[in-house]
Amino acid sequence: MSSKFVYVTYIRTTPAKLWDALLKPEFTHRYFFGVTMQSDWKVGAPWKMIHPDGSITDTGEVLEIDPPKRLVLKWKNELPSMKHEGYTLCTFEISAYGGQTKLQVVHEAEMDNSKTIAAVSGGWPQILSSLKTLLETGEILDLDISQDRAGRRSA
């Protein structure tokens, strides 16, 4: 693997609540740019990322799922600027850590200088920071997401 993004965070919650927050629309709507992650969440099932306007930017397949500990997704960005890069791999690992919960997200691609990995490297810290804030306080981070995303993508 030649392009890799790694993020580790510790969250004041339980593994079960964190698992729900990663997969269920009522949570993802709030911290993940309004996104719905749609899937049957079984090994081999397709998944897709749907934005509030209905656009679908990312798709893939569930490779491993072991609630509430481990989720591995085959992941492809479907937009013209990145589609040709094909599949990346995104692994979520959740573990109890003291009374808290550790979340590790690894998003990687075989190719060097993957644009997909560069893009998610900008997105994941915002998403996961807002997720942590939501689980700990019930509020989300007030990030001007659309402005930042537009700026980052044009950079």
Add this chain to the structure above:
Amino acid sequence: MTKTSLVYVNTIAAPPEKVWQGLTDPAFTERYWYGTRVESDWKVGSPITFVKGPGMGAPDTGTVLVADRPRTLSFSWHIAWGEMAKEKDSRVTFTIEPDGTGSKLTLVHDEFEDGSTAAEALKNGWPGILIGLKKTLES
């Protein structure tokens, strides 16, 4: 370069007036359009605001082009996030025809820029919205 047109045809077990309401009433749209409230007075030339939930980013915008209730609804659409925000407006046209006791709904989404990201992102996105509309109206 070939111009992209996305075309979808659905039958819905609801009369045209109900389908029109499903497309233009924000209380309906938020139930199937991933929480988006599509708000406008639906007069030709009036603005449309696609209001998303808290934290979901800036609203998409548009302008009503044709409002022939309950037959034809056409509007321009500007998507506000990501690389799509830099594209010019595309055009969405819904045509509603009576079909027995229900309706035939035809959606044409066109006037995209060449190489449009919005066209690519919505190509797979519209079927989910239309299935949601159908389920909402038939339930």
